[in-house]
Amino acid sequence: MIQVQAVQPERTAESSVVFSVRDLNVFYGEFRAVRDASFDINENEITAFIGPSGCGKTTVLRCLNRMNDFIESARVEGKVQYHGVDLYDPQINSNEVRRRIGMVFQKPNPFPKSIFENVAYGAKLSGRFSKTEINEVVENALRQAALWDEVKDRLKASALGLSGGQQQRLCIARCIAVKPDVILMDEPCSALDPIATARIEDLMQEIKKDFSIIIVTHNMQQAARVSDRTAFFTTEINPESDRRTGVLVEIDSTRKIFSMPSDERTELYVTGRFG
Amino acid sequence: MRAVLGGAAMVTVVISALILFVLFRGAIDFFRSIGWDFGILVDDSAAPGWFPRRERFDLLTIVLGSIVMGLLAMIVAVPLGLGTAVYLSEYAPPRVRRIVKPAVEVLAGIPSVIVGYFALKFIAPNIVDPIFSPDQPRNMLVAGMAIGVLVVPIMASICEDALRAVPMSLREASFGVGARKSTTTVRVVLPAAVSGIVAAFIIATSRAIGETMVAAMAGGRDGSGPRVLSPLEPGLTMTAAMTNAAGGTDQVKAGAPFQVLFFVGLLLFVLTMSLNMIADRVVRKYRQKY
Amino acid sequence: MSTVELSPTDLRNREKSRGSLVLGFGLLVAVTFTLLSLFVLLARIFTQAIPAFRERGTDFITDTIGSEPGISGIWPGLFGSFGIGVGVLLLAVPLGLAAAIYLEEYAKPTRFNRFVIVNIRNLAGVPAVIYGVLGLIIFVGWLRPITNGGSVIAAALTLSVLVLPVIIITGMEAIRSVPTGIREAGYGVGATRWEVTRDHVVPYAMPGILTGTVLALSRALGEAAPLIMIGAITGLLPETSLTGKFTAIPMLIYNWSGRPDSAGGAIGWSNSAAAAGLVLLVLVIAFNLTGVLLRQKFEKKRVGT
Numbered sequence: 030m031i032q033v034q035a036v037q038p039e040r041t042a043e044s045s046v047v048f049s050v051r052d053l054n055v056f057y058g059e060f061r062a063v064r065d066a067s068f069d070i071n072e073n074e075i076t077a078f079i080g081p082s083g084c085g086k087t088t089v090l091r092c093l094n095r096m097n098d099f100i101e102s103a104r105v106e107g108k109v110q111y112h113g114v115d116l117y118d119p120q121i122n123s124n125e126v127r128r129r130i131g132m133v134f135q136k137p138n139p140f141p142k143s144i145f146e147n148v149a150y151g152a153k154l155s156g157r158f159s160k161t162e163i164n165e166v167v168e169n170a171l172r173q174a175a176l177w178d179e180v181k182d183r184l185k186a187s188a189l190g191l192s193g194g195q196q197q198r199l200c201i202a203r204c205i206a207v208k209p210d211v212i213l214m215d216e217p218c219s220a221l222d223p224i225a226t227a228r229i230e231d232l233m234q235e236i237k238k239d240f241s242i243i244i245v246t247h248n249m250q251q252a253a254r255v256s257d258r259t260a261f262f263t264t265e266i267n268p269e270s271d272r273r274t275g276v277l278v279e280i281d282s283t284r285k286i287f288s289m290p291s292d293e294r295t296e297l298y299v300t301g302r303f304g
Numbered sequence: 305m306r307a308v309l310g311g312a313a314m315v316t317v318v319i320s321a322l323i324l325f326v327l328f329r330g331a332i333d334f335f336r337s338i339g340w341d342f343g344i345l346v347d348d349s350a351a352p353g354w355f356p357r358r359e360r361f362d363l364l365t366i367v368l369g370s371i372v373m374g375l376l377a378m379i380v381a382v383p384l385g386l387g388t389a390v391y392l393s394e395y396a397p398p399r400v401r402r403i404v405k406p407a408v409e410v411l412a413g414i415p416s417v418i419v420g421y422f423a424l425k426f427i428a429p430n431i432v433d434p435i436f437s438p439d440q441p442r443n444m445l446v447a448g449m450a451i452g453v454l455v456v457p458i459m460a461s462i463c464e465d466a467l468r469a470v471p472m473s474l475r476e477a478s479f480g481v482g483a484r485k486s487t488t489t490v491r492v493v494l495p496a497a498v499s500g501i502v503a504a505f506i507i508a509t510s511r512a513i514g515e516t517m518v519a520a521m522a523g524g525r526d527g528s529g530p531r532v533l534s535p536l537e538p539g540l541t542m543t544a545a546m547t548n549a550a551g552g553t554d555q556v557k558a559g560a561p562f563q564v565l566f567f568v569g570l571l572l573f574v575l576t577m578s579l580n581m582i583a584d585r586v587v588r589k590y591r592q593k594y
Numbered sequence: 595m596s597t598v599e600l601s602p603t604d605l606r607n608r609e610k611s612r613g614s615l616v617l618g619f620g621l622l623v624a625v626t627f628t629l630l631s632l633f634v635l636l637a638r639i640f641t642q643a644i645p646a647f648r649e650r651g652t653d654f655i656t657d658t659i660g661s662e663p664g665i666s667g668i669w670p671g672l673f674g675s676f677g678i679g680v681g682v683l684l685l686a687v688p689l690g691l692a693a694a695i696y697l698e699e700y701a702k703p704t705r706f707n708r709f710v711i712v713n714i715r716n717l718a719g720v721p722a723v724i725y726g727v728l729g730l731i732i733f734v735g736w737l738r739p740i741t742n743g744g745s746v747i748a749a750a751l752t753l754s755v756l757v758l759p760v761i762i763i764t765g766m767e768a769i770r771s772v773p774t775g776i777r778e779a780g781y782g783v784g785a786t787r788w789e790v791t792r793d794h795v796v797p798y799a800m801p802g803i804l805t806g807t808v809l810a811l812s813r814a815l816g817e818a819a820p821l822i823m824i825g826a827i828t829g830l831l832p833e834t835s836l837t838g839k840f841t842a843i844p845m846l847i848y849n850w851s852g853r854p855d856s857a858g859g860a861i862g863w864s865n866s867a868a869a870a871g872l873v874l875l876v877l878v879i880a881f882n883l884t885g886v887l888l889r890q891k892f893e894k895k896r897v898g899t
Contacts, residue, residue, distance in 0.1 A: 395618070426634065514723070517819055
């Protein structure tokens with residue numbers, strides 16, 4: 030078996046670390062989906078996870094806010110520290126974790142409720158806001174998600190009537206309204222057309238001053254366009270069981286990954302000769 | 305071959321036509337026997353009731369009987385059936401599910417006559433008597449509770465189907481903003497499945513009203529009785545009134561006391577059919593949503 | 595946004611809300627009561643049945659109905675239920691299967707055919723007692739020359755009509771789940787529609803069809819209301835003949851449950867009723883097991899091992 034050592038970049042002095050992940054292994058039953066991933070995520074940056082399908086990038090992403098808790102067979106080993114707190118400590122309340130580390134999913138998944146109710150949902154849960162404050166929270170979230178002007182006259186209309194791109198921005202607004210610290214995005218544009226994709230990408234640039242963002246994407250151009258840092262994952266075939274396990278090859282500044290990566294496999298992938 | 309197979313399918317249409325024909329013809333015979341005197345159907349005497357052999361056919365007596373026992377049944381079946389469905393669909397670990405789900409299916413397969421026995425020999429002496437001490441061991445509460453047990457599996461399985469039809473992505477969206485499982489269940493999953501749950505309720509109600517054996521065995525009246533409302537009194541359902549008119553003690557199958565069974569049957573048929581059709585429409589509406 | 599001031603205790607707030615505790619507790623109570631009602635019901639039948647079997651042994655199966663629980667058996671009931679089961683297998687299953695094949699494989703989606711399907715769904719929701727009214731008029735009345743009135747034949751016919759919609763609906767579901775590729779493969783070698791149906795579609799759908807058959811049979815064996823309507827005997831002396839007066843196990847349970855338990859004898863009528871109920875449950879469970887075994891056999895054939 031080839032031993033892969035993830036290359037750790039030197040950290041820039043001014044950015045502080047949000048996530049510090051060490052020796053992360055994820056199993057689905059007997060099957061090891063991710064092996065020995067170690068990396069740091071910086072605050073107020075956009076980090077992109079790229080790699081061929083099956084490389085475990087979504088699996089790793091879902092470890093960061095304990096979304097894997099809902100998969101019966103999933104087991105997580107290693108350390109996932111969020112601002113120095115171990116997220117897999119048995120003392121941790123996973124709902125509190127997801128309030129701070131929100132998630133936007135591959136397919137837009139608005140609730141079959143009104144636009145207003147969708148955005149207000151998470152904010153109401155926290156119980157931190159009064160009724161008038163909720164209205165404000167919803168408006169701000171929709172403004173931040175660049176959706177306000179399109180929907181302000183029909184907040185009571187069903188969210189299912191919006192276009193795909195609008196639905197995805199609504200999901201981002203729903204996430205923002207909870208005032209999280211980190212937003213995880215799992216291929217948020219894969220179901221959208223290029224114009225809607227461009228709007229989401231602009232939006233990410235807008236909001237990165239307020240949030241740390243991690244985006245999983247299968248689209249290398251997107252990673253190159255939007256992210257400050259990029260992590261490249263790939264698959265390794267176990268010769269004994271012929272099963273694929275995801276490994277983190279390297280994580281570095283996006284410019285470096287796409288121009289002069291340290292690992293040959295990264296270069297093959299980003300130049301389109303593999304994957 | 306096509307004609308043979310098609311003929312088999314047509315049999316079902318013939319069956320429906322025959323059911324309607326038999327019920328209508330019998331109902332008309334009944335009205336002819338009572339001389340088209342519709343006033344007889346609402347007994348306005350001081351002690352109204354259903355006494356077919358004395359030619360007193362107070363419809364309210366048996367309709368109320370069906371409603372009271374149906375209501376009691378749903379009071380049992382809704383919390384147990386819906387609760388079981390939510391547990392199975394949202395909370396149960398696979399291991400528990402593998403036990404609970406077949407158990408619910410077994411309960412669904414218990415013949416109603418056995419549930420009737422259970423009502424008489426367990427629910428009456430061990431639950432209703434010690435708590436409520438009714439005058440009669442057989443009463444509407446005993447029968448209603450047993451009918452409830454009978455329709456719990458119907459409620460549970462249709463509700464579970466509706467809950468499982470709610471896309472996983474909606475639950476993830478809710479968890480993604482930090483909602484608890486309970487909040488997600490109550491605020492997202494249940495509202496999304498509400499039309500399926502309403503349909504389950506209607507279908508279960510229709511079954512409860514159409515249930516015959518438990519009502520006949522445990523309801524407490526053999527073919528006649530006064531108009532009552534209290535669940536602790538013996539009562540008579542439309543279905544039990546029918547079996548008593550058909551069999552009963554006197555074998556004379558003629559005259560209004562016998563023919564009334566067709567009229568009651570027609571009423572029951574229209575009632576259950578309407579409920580089923582409403583449920584069907586509600587179900588189709590929720591299929592369109594996703 | 596500046597660095598988040600985060601104390602680890604914020605994330606460790608594991609205090610459960612009252613709402614989630616109430617919901618979790620409520621659900622557990624609901625499931626417990628559902629399971630408990632099944633368990634208590636089965637336990638009740640079982641414990642009440644034991645004295646009857648201990649007292650009567652196999653005589654309980656082979657004796658005819660008597661005037662006292664101590665000398666009563668269920669043989670005529672078994673005979674009647676057996677006749678009903680055979681009738682359903684011979685009549686309702688082929689008829690229902692044929693209708694299911696027609697509606698899935700032959701019928702075009704015309705307005706009339708849609709009506710036929712809606713009608714079948716409605717028939718499935720018609721209360722059993724109404725099928726009893728139908729049986730009373732058609733099979734006991736009109737067809738008296740064939741059935742000789744309220745006989746086992748009339749009962750088998752009535753219950754066949756009752757379970758027909760169940761067989762058709764499950765049959766249609768089974769046939770619908772057959773992959774289109776299988777049909778196309780058949781047509782591709784020049785088979786006719788009927789040949790494709792007979793040789794490929796029905797064998798592939800067999801597990802589902804069997805499930806429907808078992809379901810229908812169990813239901814037919816357990817129904818009592820239609821039997822009351824067509825005049826099954828609940829008293830003494832039903833004959834074990836196809837055209838004479840008859841009874842069936844559910845009728846015995848119905849009748850014996852209602853009789854008072856006189857003091858004296860070693861067992862009461864409620865013991866006899868429970869024992870008859872146990873026999874009925876064992877029969878239904880046996881059918882279900884046979885269905886599971888047959889289904890596994892057909893499923894094995896399907897994957898070709």
